[in-house]
Amino acid sequence: MSSNLINEIDIVKASTSKISSVDFENLTFGNIFTDHMLMCDFKDGAWQKPVIKPYEPFMIDPSAKVFHYGQAIFEGMKAYKDEKDDVWMFRPDENFKRFNHSAKRLAMPEVTEDIFIGGLKAILDLEREWVKKGKGNTLYIRPFMIAIGSGVIAQPSTQYRFMIILSPARSYYSGEVKVIIAEHYSRAANGGIGAAKAAGNYSAQFYPTKLANERGFQQIIWTDDATHTKLEEAGTMNVFFRINDTLYTAPTGERILDGVTRKSLIDIAKRDGINVEIRSVLVTELIEAAKDGSLKEIFGAGTAAVVNPIVGFSYQDNYYELPKLENSYASQLKEKLTNIQYKLADDTFGWTVKV
Amino acid sequence: MSSNLINEIDIVKASTSKISSVDFENLTFGNIFTDHMLMCDFKDGAWQKPVIKPYEPFMIDPSAKVFHYGQAIFEGMKAYKDEKDDVWMFRPDENFKRFNHSAKRLAMPEVTEDIFIGGLKAILDLEREWVKKGKGNTLYIRPFMIAIGSGVIAQPSTQYRFMIILSPARSYYSGEVKVIIAEHYSRAANGGIGAAKAAGNYSAQFYPTKLANERGFQQIIWTDDATHTKLEEAGTMNVFFRINDTLYTAPTGERILDGVTRKSLIDIAKRDGINVEIRSVLVTELIEAAKDGSLKEIFGAGTAAVVNPIVGFSYQDNYYELPKLENSYASQLKEKLTNIQYKLADDTFGWTVKV
Structure with missing residues (x-):
């Protein structure tokens, strides 16, 4: 330059x-x-x-x-x-x-x-x-x-x-965020433009999100369009799942946006000894983990929302509430990320650029 | 009104x-x-x-x-x-x-x-x-x-x-139209907005179409995004396949636009004794029909292009040329449809509306 x-x-x-x-x-x-x-x-x-x-x-x-x-x-x-x-x-x-x-x-x-x-x-x-x-x-x-x-x-x-x-x-969101797992509508096709930050990807989500809103939910967690079995991303955020003490998030690719907040949180988590696995989480896994108590947290990650804890989710008309944790991964990671952004912590990654 | x-x-x-x-x-x-x-x-x-x-x-x-x-x-x-x-x-x-x-x-x-x-x-x-x-x-x-x-x-x-x-x-297209059968890119997701005439659906096709253009093809015939085995529609047109004397076109639905030209051609064909089957045609069927000579015609149908005969298609780097027919279904149907539109034939369907 x-x-x-x-x-x-x-x-x-x-x-x-x-x-x-x-x-x-x-x-x-x-x-x-x-x-x-x-x-x-x-x-x-x-x-x-x-x-x-x-x-x-x-x-x-x-x-x-x-x-x-x-x-x-x-x-x-x-x-x-x-x-x-x-x-x-x-x-x-x-x-x-x-x-x-x-x-x-x-x-x-x-x-x-x-x-x-x-x-x-x-x-x-x-x-x-x-x-x-x-x-x-x-x-x-x-x-x-x-x-x-x-x-x-x-x-x-x-x-x-x-x-x-x-x-x-x-802040972008206010209040508690409850989500619905998508069972019919989809965000992106294989070989489509889901990985692009294209305007058309957003309008496609408005109607299903409106239906979710009418049922008292703020966002949708999208699943793969072919089988609706794999958890992919939320409307305007990537999404993380904590099962026991491991943090899971789907790999980015053709259907999933390569979020900057997502990849920054992964790096911070890994640096600080949190076990992170980049792989698709199945809906069935999530339900099982919610039932046996090993599902500790779900949170969204994106520039606008930074880190957005999800308090519960609905799937097939069943509602699953998440535990209220002190010192959650979501709050720890948000604190660490924003401290870097506001220059309150050392930027060991070299992420910040002065104007 | x-x-x-x-x-x-x-x-x-x-x-x-x-x-x-x-x-x-x-x-x-x-x-x-x-x-x-x-x-x-x-x-x-x-x-x-x-x-x-x-x-x-x-x-x-x-x-x-x-x-x-x-x-x-x-x-x-x-x-x-x-x-x-x-x-x-x-x-x-x-x-x-x-x-x-x-x-x-x-x-x-x-x-x-x-x-x-x-x-x-x-x-x-x-x-x-x-x-x-x-x-x-x-x-x-x-x-x-x-x-x-x-x-x-x-x-x-x-x-x-x-x-x-x-x-x-x-007319919208000029010259011969050759198409590529989509093997990687897709037009629409299940549960997406493929059935809507949404601006975002078109920009998604520009890049794959550009790649096709660079290889000497004018359009893409889209396949289902999950398996790429079912033929769905062309970029700005619905698509018909004639195998022997039967005309096939995919059912409209979430991924396929409910084209007015498409449905009008179906009605004209049926009225005039052409056998029409509304079902997905598989890529494998098409290849087989092209090889054994039973594939007679492929044509697109849409308002801009009306009826657009396709002269050949490519799949997995093999090119299949279609026979040059006199009195093709495409030309017959185009003639009959435009005669209704220009009031040169009786509008038995009641489709035309005077301004």
Whole structure:
């Protein structure tokens, strides 16, 4: 990456800042955006010069391919402020890599490191004030790319728009999370786009999740679509199961997103002597473990939610409650991970990147 | 449907028409649009008054849910002009029904018949001049709905936009179509959204189709994702196989779109004494039939392409060429279907609806 990248981005500053009107103590996730956004268009086979400008709506043609053929991918990341007022990103290289993996799978152009990493640094540098000190405060980062070329023929677009928008955030979920194990609906096909962070993967989950919500459950744990016997991931999170003192999580692959939080938790757990097995857990195993008491914890892991303990699950209309543990793996791992992110613990892994 | 619906739509006419600048003899599919578009927004839990206005780009927030979570569905239809200059739609009730099926599956609000069918009639009435006489000339109709509510939380939007845009069209595919039988990639999961006309289903196919294109094939015939043994549908078409004198096509269901052209061809074939079997055809059956000469035809069926004969297919790196038949089922059925659509034959099925 060129070191003078910030000079290569056009910056048009907002004339006034919205920041004083924001109640940082009472944020709901994802609906307030900072003063600026980064925008970079791809046309004539090349990425154009990125621009950072005031956050605002833009014009788009009704026949834009994103509306008709769903070429849209994104990433979810966070920025953190330490006690010295420095701003940090967490493993942005992983998000960059996954973003380009998603781009490839959806026949979209890959972005350069200059645009993705350099763009992140430039816009975060400009929006430092929006990253608040104190654990739990973050600036949620949403890089995304959409197909803006026009035309209703089912072919990849020739024009794209890469953007970064930023939203101050506290925790994603509130309250207890109960889940349903999927018995009919599915998240991803073999040979499909489940491993890509593609917009289309999310809308597919809304209806089944709505049905779950109506029954009093917040999320679904997805199973393999062919047999519904293997536990895969939750709606917006990877999922971990603790049986006795071993932590299990499914291997990532074509159907399961390679989550950055997931892989970071695995590394922390292993470093600290927790036995981790990366393998598919069967629904039958889970039920058996719940019945004989060896199932200690289930938790989700993802950037937005960080670590999200699950209090119980439903399968075939039976509800299984999980024990309330003190010093759970979920709470230990969350504490250790966020301590690294907020620079309260040594970053022995080299995961944090200063803005 | 209320009979005075056109009066319930606000119409803002374009000051000038683009029509004289369009070369109707040399159209490429889907990149020229008529003078007007229909737009109808859903907010505060209700559909607002539809408006027909000049075709133009619109403003949208960078955090609009369609960009991030893929809530986007569409339909493909056509209008035809007969020798008396009347304009006709083909089975619009089927598209209306399927549109709302797609809406439900993606947790989007269903549209009313007034908006969908009434809106179609109103905009087609205004754009009559764009529907050209003569077989092969059509006005392609693209109703679609997108989530325009803002916010990067993975939940269904509360605001939507329904639109109808129109594009003059001749045939969709040109040249010979060769296909690859999918051995790794897939179009849809069990319990997924394959039966919905969802934008996300199409972008998922672009990369595998690009790989096929690079090998000299135009389309893929998708197989079931779990075993890749059952033939399902082509990229933008349902698919028919003729073995000896029987026509086979897969049953529609969760993974296969309930195509209007597909079901119309089945009805015409049955009426005219062609033996039709609705069942999954196995890849092994197809190979065997290709080898022993009983495989006579493969063709795709869809609104854009109508009937698209396939000249050969590849499976496991072997290429199987299909015989060149005179008076093929594909050509017979295409002729009969388009004769109904252009009012050149009696519409005994009651499929055509006058604008």
